[in-house]
Amino acid sequence: MPPPCSSSRVPSPDHRDYDPPTMVDTERYAASFKMLDLDGDGRITAAEFKELMGTIGVNFTDETAAQAIAMMDTDGDGLVSLEELATYLSRPHVTPDPPDPG
Numbered sequence: 001m002p003p004p005c006s007s008s009r010v011p012s013p014d015h016r017d018y019d020p021p022t023m024v025d026t027e028r029y030a031a032s033f034k035m036l037d038l039d040g041d042g043r044i045t046a047a048e049f050k051e052l053m054g055t056i057g058v059n060f061t062d063e064t065a066a067q068a069i070a071m072m073d074t075d076g077d078g079l080v081s082l083e084e085l086a087t088y089l090s091r092p093h094v095t096p097d098p099p100d101p102g
């Protein structure tokens with residue numbers, strides 16, 4: 001006995017290709033990134049970070065700015081991309097350590 005065909009009783013869920021939801025939502029952080037990326041080249045440098053901090057009245061030295069960049073720079077090229085910024089900002093944060101008086 002052949003099985004009945006052309007049965008449309010089972011609703012077929014959408015099995016279309018879609019991007020896996022594991023990527024960080026960079027769109028969410030694009031505005032913040034643009035604020036930091038002063039020259040608009042798509043990368044935040046330590047100099048840009050330092051300058052931006054200066055505009056809001058926070059004095060960063062070259063060294064502290066580089067340290068801040070390094071915290072976000074996951075691939076180690078010394079620059080922060082939108083993906084890196086988004087990854088950093090979307091990550092759960094721990095309480096930052098107080099500065100070491102040295």
Ligand SMILES: [Ca+2]
Nearest residue numbers: 037039041043
């Ligand atoms: Ca830049």
Ligand SMILES: [Ca+2]
Nearest residue numbers: 073075077079
């Ligand atoms: Ca990087």
